[in-house]
Amino acid sequence: MDLVKYSVRRFGYMIVTLWFIITVTFFLMHLLPGSPLRNEEKLPPQIKEQILKEYGLKDPLHVQYFRYMGGLLKGDLGTSMTFDGKKITDMVMEGFPASAQLGLQAIILGCLIGLILGVISGLRRGSWVDNITTVIAVLGVSVPSFVIAAVLSYSLGLKLGWFPVALWGTFSHTVLPTLALTFIVIAQIARYTRTEMVEVLEQDYIKTAKAKGLARNKILSKHALRNALIPAVTILGPMTVNLMTGSMVVELIFAIPGMGKLFVDCINNKDLTLIMGTTTFYSAFLLFAIFIVDILYGLIDPRIRVAQSGKE
């Protein structure tokens, strides 16, 4: 079966790419200037030695590399240097559920709204829906998320009291941060869908479908939408990963125990193992998402499958 062969092949690529990413990051990271230790100024040299030894940083680089890769194979991302003794797997897994929940909610909501807006404005170019969509799409990408988050929390949270201003717990706690995150999704999805809709509607096969006497709705749902969705699916993969791995800004403002801040903290603290861990997690997740998108793509667009498996 084509699809199976195609999937296996993509999966193989994914593993090789992941290995490359990890290797590149590993060696790049050791080029970071400065010491990975906290407060090194007041640490006596033996203690520094001791800490470096404990994290295996005294070994030659290739030894460290193979040890790290060995750990990875066992699903071990190592131990954080800033959070003494804490397993990075645990750190990621502590923050991931909250981030992932928000990210998924934002993606689902954003896709729904974005698709509707995009389709309508693609169908009725120049109409008021189109104009409003353009404005939303532009605002969605032109107002920094920290402004959106702050304004939402202030207005709907504090002033109107509709939703909790911050913290984590019940579903109502997720409403404002989801809204804050979903703007960008709406903006991007609407924009892509609109463009594609316009493009697809000009295709000959739409004319063919119309000439068959199919009703407008049928043409849209069966012929236009499916083809217009392909590019949206492509951006959906990376977008989902980015959102599900947490937005530092939104998590900070809504005091959400997510993993977004790890990406900034790990560098600011020069926590080598944490940088490696977050990068590995992110990359693996991203590649997996791209893999899924590729498969989806293959399902939606039969041409891809064949072309990619080298048949045509």
Add this chain to the structure above:
Amino acid sequence: MRKKLALSLGLLLASSSVLAACGGGGGGNTANEKPQDTKTLEWYMGEDPKTLDYALDVDQSMNYLISNSMDGLFRLDADHKPQPAIAEGQPQISSDKKTYTFKLRDAKWSDGKPVTAKDFEFAWKRVVDPKTASQYANIMFFIENAQEINQGKKPADTLGVKAKDDKTLEVKLKNPTPFFLDLVAFATYLPQREDIVKKHGKAYGVTPDKLVYNGPFEISTESKKGKFVLKKNQNYWDKDKVKLEKVNLHSIEDDATAVKLYETGKLAWSGPLSGAFLTKYKNHKDKFVPPYASSWVLIQNFKAKDPNKAKFFGNKKIREAIDLSVDRNTLVDKVLRTGRPSGSWVPKEITVTSGKSIREESKLDPTKPDPAKAKQLLQEGLKEAGLSSAPTLEILVNNIDPNPQIAQYIKEELRKNLGLNTVVKSVPFKQRLELSDRGEFDLVLYGWGPDYNDPMTYMEFWTSDSPNNKGKWSNAEYDKLIEKSYSNTNFEERSKDLMKAEKIWVDDHATVPLYQSDRLYLVKPYVKGVKWHFFNADFDLKEAYIESK
């Protein structure tokens, strides 16, 4: 040491105030409603603690948790004076003031096992053992052989601490240390259970269930990322005084968020306010300014890599000119919106042997700005130093508010009053530490908070061989006075010497004292019995309660 706390606090304060977008609205309608549950307190905490193993390190959040769930030999009272806790009564102190013998009371760990002198001996030895690689080991260096052990020169069992029996602990100090009882109230001096440490190994202290507690509360296993829970420790020896059943500590890194939560009644305490919130809440009825000590200075690099800059800072007239050109009143009133102008290094909260504030005994007033004189001094100084013009200077700060604002203000003052060109370099916290360690700066903004209530916590900062002395200012007389004070058993004279040293530091314009910070909190009026401290942990909830009418 405490600096780290002060600064990690700054870090938090900063990362939070970066976005201090929306604060409490108008009055907050739900603001002062009593919580329905008067046994549970909703409390503020900055970042999540990095670890709960207090032997390794002490950060602000961990200190919040540990200081409320553990009891040391002593515990600070409402007036910041150490009072016996696990120790039963005052220790016996030898005539040379170097040997302390503590008697322990009957106390239990949260798992029901008794607290013994062995637990202290084990804990302290573990901290100084270089294999533990504690980042806070140097707070133990007052104990005999601690430093040598930590540096690997002596074995761990030579440490001057011994459990004579289960209830008797004998401690030998290196020097007479008047503030030693302050120290034994500090997190690093808390007891640890050998069996528990051995049992969990590397995982010890990573999560709340990997520790045992002997204090008013225990850290509940309900705790998770973002929300730590303290619940009353039923095995605590003094549990009758503990009124709260539960405290929820929420990790909030954005202080606008903390204020909003306070306004909506979701928090009973909102941590230090910053920026415009200080203006807004200046006259709020819930405003609370706890005693707080933190001293901020601008360090000048005497050993700057550029020889012209080294010459520049090497000239006393130029240093005085810089000192005279900064208006501290405006800095405090307008830029910081809180705090006090400073003309000294040790804050007024620190007391000396007489029991009075150091600032009452040694008045060192903030410099009055005098641009005209400053300009003249600069010209004279440049001539003396053989410089044709002043070099462009770099002001190094961390990127945590309000530090970049302070730097911008100083930049503008130096430009306006002295015509000096400066560049502000604001970098992440850790990078600033590294750059200042390596001496890669011209001017750097630094703050310091006390580890214990004695001028020494500040004064040892500027000795020639101190790792904290980033600017490499060096003064033989100053060094001698500090050296002498370490071992001086005449505490009266010691106090005087330390004040004399501080005066030398001020008169030589070693650094530019800027301000001493204050903190403005919002605390719900129904919260009673919290003890707020300017060193050790910020607050003690042991006897706190929610007032119900």
Add this chain to the structure above:
Amino acid sequence: MKETMKLTPDMFQPAEIDDSAKNAIARPSIGFWKDVWRRFYRNVGAMVGLVLLSIILVLTFVGPSMGKTDYQAQNLSVQDQEPTFQNMISGDDYRFGTDNLGRDLWTRVWYGTKVSLMIALLAAILEIVFGVTIGVISGYFGGMVDNILQRVIEVLYGIPNLIVVILFLIIFDPGIVPIALALALTNWLPTARIVRAQVLKLKSQEYVLAARTLGSGHIRTMTKHLLPNIVSIVIIAVMFAIPSAIFYEAFLSFIGLGLRPPEASLGVIINDGAQNLQIFPHELLIPSVIIGIMMLSFNLIGDGLRDALDPRMRK
């Protein structure tokens, strides 16, 4: 036929028609760019965008000199002054009010807009140069070269942007050029992908094959035959790259890695103002509105250009 016309025999004399007129194309041929401009010109949204952007551009040059003080002078006696409509028009006092250090927001905002635009433009150019070069090479040569380049791009894709950018800015101090470089460093990847896809499509078309058959060299084929045909997608990419760079720069300020104070960019100003949203909203709202207008303009122009450049619309 209208019967009002009277037919006379002389009407049936052969008409003199200039031979050259026969071969002349009846409709004046319009150059591609002229045609693009004409379509662009008729697009109301795009023109609104162009006008708004022009106004902003002009203000970035004249704005700072219209302020009361330069962008970094502090006057702490008038901290956080709110703007009034009257001042905004007359300029008697601070037009946009002052910020938390008593600096003239009018001057700062326009100065900052200029800096933001410079960063964005530089980032966009670098990104395009990088992306187009790699994209064209990858798409044109295909095979092994393409395979390797695509794998490299995939690997780079996998490393979180944030980590790369922060790393870069810690090694090189933040300034206009390093920030632009850092942004370009992560953003050229999508451009390269789009360009590659386009080149792949074009490569198989007859005119490229024809050029190759006629002995046109690789470089010539790429620059003469392929590049002009990807100009439109490149222009559109630039139009969208600029706003996203402005945006990212604002985010960098938020995490404390933006330009160093008192240097100003829109990101820095918005970030400063965000702290005071509730208390002194003008410090956030004014720069946010400007960034919003600017983004809107770029997007409208980008949309307009895309419509104008799309040959299928050409009729």
Add this chain to the structure above:
Amino acid sequence: MSKVLEVKDLQVSFKTYSGEVHAVRGVSFDLDEGETIAIVGESGCGKSVTSQTLMRLLPSPPSVIKGGEVLFDGKDLTKVSEKEMEKIRGAQIAMIFQDPMTSLNPTLKVGDQITEGLMKHHKMSKSDAKKKAVEMLKKVGIPSPEKRINQYPHQFSGGMRQRAMIAIALACAPKVLIADEPTTALDVTIQAQIIDLMKELQKDIKTSIILITHDLGVVADIAKRVVVMYAGKVVESGTLEEIFYQPKHPYTWGLLASMPRLDQTSDQELLPIPGSPPDLFKPPKGCPFAARCKHAMKICLEEMPEATKVSSTHQVACWLEHDMAPKVEPPAAAVGGE
């Protein structure tokens, strides 16, 4: 024979940025049952616009039907509602397009694209429609149709795709089939096969065909009557023989002269028509061909000639037919070797 379709004075314009394009300016023709007519002309002459207007396929805006009527089955198709139109499209009037590569949906199986119309118009069940689809594919000459219905368009060759298009169009046995340049995009050998196929099926299904093309060779193969269009107008119409052997309009002459024919002697050259069609933004007030016409007279530039009946089936719009006009013989290249 009864008329299936009658087009009267159809006028269609496009509103664009640069103004109104008068693409079709008063076109009239009719179509008998079972008959095949061809509409020929250069690209841009309005033949495709006319055909798509019959099915109301042009998006509006930018297209506007400015006047005229399209009578089909007693209804004016320019006036019926979109709902009614949907019932007519595919069922009564079907269409084949020029490019089989793009007119099939790449993401749907070929079979599904055939069954769609059947399920809609004939209310067939999925399985019945499928059977019918197999039958149709067999009819259009696609081998192993059972397998092919489950394939995607990209798995078909160009000629097969056009066969599939024909299968789609004829599935519901429409009264009228509009074939818009059905062979232009195909190889010459395939072209003939497709035309033969259409002829065959026409007998079978008894459908009328409107063939749109610029290729007179194709016309000669299949059409009974020919409509010649130029710049949005019908300049000449008549039976195949009339158009091929007694052409009256200089434009028709030009078209014929530019077409290779079997009876051509080797020394005869193919003659292109010089110049290019007028700008339909501002159509000339006289004859649109005047500027390119060798025989143009002053009147041609001033006034549009009316259609003149040459015979009951043959009409031409040219001033040369006027009594006062000089007699002009068609060039030899146009009317053949004699």
